[in-house]
Amino acid sequence: xxxRDALKIPAADITDEWIYQQRxxxxxxxxxxxxxxxxxxxxxxxxxxxxxxxxxxxxxxxxFVTDETRTLERDATTYNNFYExxxxxxxxxxxxxxxxxxxxxxxxxxxxxxxxxxxxxxxxRKFRDQERVYRMRCVEGWSMVIPWLGIPLxxxxxxxxxxxxxxxxxxxxxxxxxxxxxxxYPSIKWPxxxxxxxxxxxxxxxxxxxxxxxxxxxxxxxxxxxLIVPWKYGFKGIKSIVAIRFTEKAxxxxxxxxxxxxxxxxxxxxxNVDHPRWSQKSERRISGSEGKLFADRIPTKMFNGYAxxxxxxxxxxxxxxxx
Ligand code: MTE
Numbered sequence: 001x002x003x004r005d006a007l008k009i010p011a012a013d014i015t016d017e018w019i020y021q022q023r024x025x026x027x028x029x030x031x032x033x034x035x036x037x038x039x040x041x042x043x044x045x046x047x048x049x050x051x052x053x054x055x056x057x058x059x060x061x062x063x064f065v066t067d068e069t070r071t072l073e074r075d076a077t078t079y080n081n082f083y084e085x086x087x088x089x090x091x092x093x094x095x096x097x098x099x100x101x102x103x104x105x106x107x108x109x110x111x112x113x114x115x116x117x118x119x120x121x122x123x124x125r126k127f128r129d130q131e132r133v134y135r136m137r138c139v140e141g142w143s144m145v146i147p148w149l150g151i152p153l154x155x156x157x158x159x160x161x162x163x164x165x166x167x168x169x170x171x172x173x174x175x176x177x178x179x180x181x182x183x184x185y186p187s188i189k190w191p192x193x194x195x196x197x198x199x200x201x202x203x204x205x206x207x208x209x210x211x212x213x214x215x216x217x218x219x220x221x222x223x224x225x226x227l228i229v230p231w232k233y234g235f236k237g238i239k240s241i242v243a244i245r246f247t248e249k250a251x252x253x254x255x256x257x258x259x260x261x262x263x264x265x266x267x268x269x270x271x272n273v274d275h276p277r278w279s280q281k282s283e284r285r286i287s288g289s290e291g292k293l294f295a296d297r298i299p300t301k302m303f304n305g306y307a308x309x310x311x312x313x314x315x316x317x318x319x320x321x322x323x
Contacts, residue, residue: 016140016141016142016284016294019140019141019277019278020089020140022277022278023139023140024087026259026277027083027087027187027188027258028087028185028187045249045250046197046250046265046266046322047316047317047322048167048197049167049197049198049199049200049313050199050312050313050315051199052199052202052203052313055312057204059308059309060203060204060205060309061204062308062309063205063230063306063308063309064130064132064133064204064205065131065132065133066133066134066135066145066305067133068135068145069145069285070133070145070146070147071144071145071146071285071286071287072287073212073213075144075286075287075293076144076146076212076213076221076286077093077212077218077220077221078090078093078220079286079293080092080093080220080221081138081234081235082096082182082220082221082222082239083182083187083188083192084173084174084175084180084182084183084190084192084240085180085181085182085220086181086182087182087185087187091181091182092219092220092221093218093220095180095181095182096218096219096220096223097219098178098179098180098181099174099176099179099180099219099223099240100176100179101219101223101224101240102120102224103119103120104119104120104224104225104242105117105118105119105242106118106119106225106241106242106243106244107242107243107244108160108243108244108245108246109243109244109245109246110166110170110245110246110247111162111163111165111166111246111247111248112160112161112162112163112166112246113160113161113162113163114159114160114161115160116160118156120210120224120225123151123156123210123225126159127151127155127156128151129149129150129151129210129211130149130150130151130152130207131147131148131149131214132147132148132149132150132205132207132228132230133145133146133147133148134146134148134205134228134230135230135304135305136228136230136234136237137233137234137269137283137300137304138233138234138235139233139234139235139263139267139275139280141278141280141282141283141284142283142284142285142286142294143283143284143285143286143300143304144285144286145285146212146213147212147213147214148207148209148211148212148228149209149210149211149212149214149217150207150208150209150210150211150228151207151208151210152204152206152207152208153169153201153202153206153207153208153227154201154202154203154204154206156208157169157201157202157244157246160246162198162246163246165246165248166198166246166247166248167197167198167247167248167249167250168195168196168197168198168201168246168247168248168249168250168251169195169196169198169201169244169245169246169247169251170193170194170195170243170244170245170246170247170251170252171193171194171195171196171227171238171241171243171244172191172192172193172238172241172242172243172244172245173191173192173193173238173239173240173241173242174191174240174241174242175190175191188254188255188258189254189257189258191242192238192239192254193238193251193252193253193254193257194227194235194236194237194238194253194254195247195250195251195252195253195265196229196236197250197266197313198246199313200229200313203309203310203313205229205230205231205306205309205310206227206228206229207227207228208225208226208227208228208241209221209222209225209226209227209228210223210224210225219240221239222237222238222239222240222241223240224240225240225241226238226239226240226241227239227241230304230306231268231269231303231304231306231307231309231310232266232267232268232269232304233267233268233269235254235255235263235267236253236267250265253265253267255267261276262275262276262277264322264323265322266314266319266322266323267323268303268310268314268319268323269300269301269302269303269304270302270303270319270323271299271300271301271302272302272319272320273319273320273323280300281299281300282297282298282299282300283297283298283300284296284297284298285298
């Protein structure tokens with residue numbers, strides 16, 4: 001890791017580093033032994049979407065900003081997960097400049113009346129950036145508070161006129177083997193993929209970010225456009241998106257595909273459902289005070305503190321089964 005010199009991390013912070021190493025070793029082990037991927041998780045289609053129109057718009061829109069202490073820009077841009085550039089936290093900041101992000105086109109297809117492509121200029125012309133200050137909770141046990149710039153995903157999706165068969169939205173990252181040095185390792189079945197249920201995708205908290213800290217999004221954070229779903233674990237926030245597809249069936253998501261018993265399709269932040277190899281009850285903010293990378297441990301909140309805005313989406317669902 002490059003940030004603040006790994007040697008300076010105090011012993012009390014080692015737990016999160018341990019979890020990170022566990023996940024990394026797990027990914028390497030999977031790459032060598034694909035047979036263990038065949039674990040028995042329910043193949044049933046997840047419970048369907050709720051009608052967002054039935055929920056008060058002011059409730060849905062609340063939560064756009066938190067006044068909690070922001071993570072330092074320096075930390076948010078040098079302590080990253082972007083496995084296409086390597087599995088060390090400092091790799092994306094070191095290698096992501098090799099990715100070309102302009103021009104950039106996103107293909108939109110599947111269950112919609114207006115399939116087509118859109119580029120970043122079209123997006124800039126059609127949508128005004130909005131600032132959203134969100135908490136981001138990583139499955140590995142750390143969290144950040146980041147001022148994003150972006151557009152509501154739902155606003156973009158509506159322009160493609162999804163049909164009534166569009167029950168989910170699937171996303172794919174660029175797969176450029178020349179630029180993305182981490183792709184030479186089969187740690188993940190490339191390209192990186194993610195998916196949301198249509199009501200989650202249309203929720204006003206869900207954005208496509210094109211900037212952070214009032215500036216253009218750095219490559220290591222997923223330039224030029226990445227997903228942010230603040231009530232879900234950070235890995236749902238797929239970076240450098242090149243394809244969006246409306247689907248009738250639940251799409252593949254990379255971590256769920258890698259190990260379904262550890263990473264569910266929904267991946268809502270839930271302190272009551274531990275990761276099989278570690279607890280999810282608490283977290284540490286990046287950045288800590290007095291130059292420390294991690295702050296003291298704090299309890300993790302249900303839906304990452306966005307329960308008022310999103311709990312209705314999962315009413316009646318057994319969140320232990322549909323984790
Ligand atoms: N998107 C792609 N394409 N590749 C990745 O490896 N990592 C995910 C997510 N999006 C990842 C990705 C994970 S595990 C996390 S925690 C967040 O990005 C990290 O985002 P950040 O580096 O901007 O904090």
